[in-house]
Amino acid sequence: MIDSTACYVRYIGTLTSVDSATSSKPLSVTLSYLTNTCGLSPHRAATVSKRVLIRSTDKADLVLQLLRANGFTKTQITTIISNVPHLILADPKKTLQHKIAYFESLGIAGPELRNIMCVHTGILKVSLKKRILPTIDYLRVLLKTDEDAIFVFKRFPPIIACGAEVISSNICTLRALGVPEPSIRRLIVTWPRSLSFRVDIFGDAIREAKELGCEPTSKSFIYALNSIVSMSKSKWESKRKVLMSFGWSERDFLMAFRASPFFMTASEKKMKQSMEFYLTKACLQLTDLVRRPLLFKISLERTVIPRCSVLEVLMSKGLINKNVDVVLALSMTRKRFEDKFLACFKEDCPELIQAYYAKTFQGFGKKCLSIKSL
Known part of the structure; x- marks a missing residue:
């Protein structure tokens, strides 16, 4: 077992800025509190202590008490403090309790809410008034019902962090291109993450989808857009290389993508396994996969x-x-x-x-x- 006290001493000894009793005491308190009370490892506590300094544990105790009172487990609390360390210095009622109460008013509570907040800790970093409320309100107006707005949030909680401005700008771009409203609605309800990207990244994905032969007015356009924006360019090229290694031509790829853009969301591993199985065991031809690319899914x-x-x-x-x-x-x-x-x-x-x-x-x-x- 690691001697946490020794870790503190080694860590403090490496800080040139901590050379007095006045400055080392809060650091020592911070390290001790993060490990012994919040459950962070000594290494993680040393990293987090560069971002927060606990001079008094009074407010920190209130934050932990509030988390425990709302059912958060020790492991969940450790995860939250590790990812959002500034939370421990904040006013628990203003920054935490109000958010919990708001989500509960939407019908998101108990284990479901705790899991969302632990997995998507970015929710705890943004302002309720300036970011969360405006985004949910925008989704309500856009989707016409509270149920659909809440569904989208549950499907992709980080959409709260990107804000209504980004979503609105991307939707305006789609409308300007003539993308049908039902397609836009399907995109945000099914793949809300696609609309959370910066306007420039979103615009690049649109241009690429059009270059690949997918028209904005077609039903397949949003599938193409989601496939492109959901992965990095390097990942995209790696998947194309997998297909080419089995004999696909550029024409084959374009034909398959236009027929069913969604097939590109299959992993590289799945693509390889599928190609090997279909060609060697299921006795299909390469053209079968080009014409029915959803076989990859x-x-x-x-x-x-x-x-x-x-x-x-x-x-x-x-x-x-x-x-x-x-x-x-x-x-x-x-x-x-x-x-x-x-x-x-x-x-x-x-x-x-x-x-x-x-x-x-x-x-x-x-x-x-x-x-x-x-």
């Missing part, structure tokens, strides 16, 4: 492998033709697939259910040459 473990297992059994029993449309079978809703391939054959082939849940599919093998896909 379907879970291999939960959906693709179980369905391929069922198709393999049905083919081996001669219950379905070997030129079955695999892409269509994988793209169906769960209910439609089960109705078409399980319910219709479970009496003639009782092992279907076991195949469906065992997930033991190893590949269509020699059947590859005769399987037809889109």
Whole structure:
């Protein structure tokens, strides 16, 4: 176990500015309070103490008392103080209790509110009056209902930190381009993070979406915009390189992106796994993935492998033709697939259910040459 006292001594000894009893006492109090009372590690306490200096623990005690009274656990309190150290020097009623009371008035309370505040500590850094209230009010006006405004906040709490001005500016840009109101509403309700970016970053994403062939008036535009703005340029290029490594051309990429921009939100790992599985085990062609890029977003473990297992059994029993449309079978809703391939054959082939849940599919093998896909 680390000797926290020794850490304090070593840390204090490295500070050239702390060379008197007057200045070292508050620092010592701060380090001790952060570790022993707030639960921070000595290393983290040393870092935090550069940002706050506790001269008296009276106000800090009130802050912790208020957090405990509102149900925050010791671990949650440690997380909050570690990320928002200035909170411990603030007036607990003005900076904390009023925020808690406001969110409770919106129906966000208890474990849900505590979790939001711990995961998204930025909420505790911004002003209730200057940032939180105006942003929620703007969302209410924009979305027409309190329920939708609260839904958006819960979906992406940091939207509070970016403020109504940024959201409004980005929405004005979309409207100026002719993006339909239903599309704008879908964007903010489904992907509110997309509208939280700085105006210049948001504008760059719009230009790139248009350069890739997505028109602002099309339904796919907001999907393209979200896909682009949700990742860094380096990450975007890395994913493109993965696709190219499997033989995709620039034309293939553009065709796939225009058909379904959302496929680019799949991780690099998922893209590699999907390409390898579809081409080697599911016996699909590269063109199948170009035409149906959403195959990248379907879970291999939960959906693709179980369905391929069922198709393999049905083919081996001669219950379905070997030129079955695999892409269509994988793209169906769960209910439609089960109705078409399980319910219709479970009496003639009782092992279907076991195949469906065992997930033991190893590949269509020699059947590859005769399987037809889109």
